[in-house]
Amino acid sequence: MAKLPKADWTQREDLARLVTALGTDNMRWVGGAVRDTLLGVPVRDVDAATTLRPEDVMKHLKDKGIKPIPTGLDHGTITALLPEGNVEVTTLRKDVATDGRRATVAFAEQWEDDAARRDFTINALYAHPETLEISDYFGGLADLDARRVRFIGDAHDRIREDHLRILRYYRFQARFGAELDETAEAACEELASTLKGLSRERVAMELLAILALPDPYATVARMQAKGVLPVVLPEAGDAGLGRFADLLEHERQQGAAPSSIRRLAALLPPDRKTAEQVAARLRLSNAQRKHLARLAQRSNFLEGPRALAYREGMELARDLLLLSGLPLEQVEDWQPPVFPLKGGEIVARGVAAGPEVARLLQTVETRWIAEGFPDAERVAQLLDETLSR
Structure with missing residues (x-):
């Protein structure tokens, strides 16, 4: 049986306390921590699945001096507050009813039932906390080896259960995929219109996550070709895709870090009213809305890059220069001075x-x-x- 390689997080003392509190037979590490460890990429969050009911998880944690927070009690999720990073502990679940936006769940007793309700095979890998042996119910290990993002079971059914999985598919494909899954692509294309029924906040969260990836051009281009991007961002179009490609190339040349709002601005026409409408529709924060609207005014920095940085801030100056295809050298390593007159x-x-x-x-x-x-x-x-x- 395959085993999870030992990683720094698997040897955390606070996680060992968590395992002791819940019991090795009652829990498994699951999801991103398992997947990312197998891929050799940094692990950000650690999640656990358990056969224990939420009220029992709360009791076990308290008995061992670990503070529990009922962050998602109705869905069986308890957050264990730990010194080196909190862990979400979720009771095994199975879907009872879904409508594409939310699911009604029931607690389950079998690990495979819990795995069956997850989205992709590479996210349904469970690791024993003591032996690190991996339970793989749907071929996730083979898909990881092939760098293939594949829905569990029928792709159409998984998307009908939660329409946001279309955007999650493209995000995971951009991060981990090399071999395209034609069945997944076809399902996303066929059901793209279902994204209209989702809350704008959920759509914005996934869209911005895609745009923040190191090199999302191929993924965004496929989203456009498959009719997905026109549903969530109809203002982009082929012209926006061209501006997006130009920006990514300029970012590479200048060694600039990714910025989802800057890249969103590239996809949109340089028109403040359009930017404000998109920001409102996606329920962006006030700071994001203001930044996006200002980035729509590309040519409004006639005084020069440093004057722009002084008046409106370094971040805005860098973003406008990158969007305009201009070099960053005048503002790199430059600290705006204080006006020496009172x-x-x-x-x-x-x-x-x-x-x-x-x-x-x-x-x-x-x-x-x-x-x-x-x-x-x-x-x-x-x-x-x-x-x-």
């Missing part, structure tokens, strides 16, 4: 406190920026020249 200095020169002081500050600051942020001595000269006028 209103009190102007008042000391005989100007009455009030709007005139603010106007003079703005006038001098504008000239200071235009001259490339000279030192305080030059700023004093600029003030003299402004006052003399």
Whole structure:
């Protein structure tokens, strides 16, 4: 039987306490931690499945001094608060009814029943906490070896149970896939329209996760070709895909880290109203909405890159330069300076406190920026020249 390689997380002392609390026969590590360890990629979160009912999980954890949080009690999920990272412990489940947006579940007793309700074979691998032996009910190990993302059972049925699985398929395909599963692709294409019934927050979460991946172009292009992207982002179109490709290439050339909002801006036409409508529809945060709307105004930085960074922040300046295909060299490793003039200095020169002081500050600051942020001595000269006028 295949075994999970020993990794740093499998040797955590706090996880050993969790295993002791729940019992080795009552729990298994499951999902991303198992998959990512087998692939040799960093593990971010550790999840456990258990045969224990939620109320019993709560009791066992408390008895061993581990604080439980009933984060998803109705669905059987208890979060164990641990020093080196919290763990979600979920009672085995099976679907009773689904409508594509939410599922009604019942607790199960068999590991295979729990595995059967998961989305992809590579996410339905269970590892014994003591022996690290892997239970694989649907060929997930073979799919990992082939770098193939495959739905468990019938792809159409899995998508009808939860329409968001279409976007999850493309995200996992972009992260782990090499060999395309034609059945999965066909099901996603056929059922793409079902994404319309999902909450915009769920769609945005998956879409932004896809865009944040290191190189999502091939995946996004397939989403466009299969009619998936037109459902969730009809504003993109083929032109947006072209802008997206240009941005990714420029990011590679400049060594820029991925940014989902910057990449979303590339997919959209450079129009503020459109950006604001998309941000509202996807229920983006206020900060994300403001950033996306500003990125739609590509050409509005005539003062130069450093002036832009000074006025609106380094992140916005970098994103606008990347979207415009311009080099980052002028703002890389540059710290915007502090304007070396205060209103009190102007008042000391005989100007009455009030709007005139603010106007003079703005006038001098504008000239200071235009001259490339000279030192305080030059700023004093600029003030003299402004006052003399």
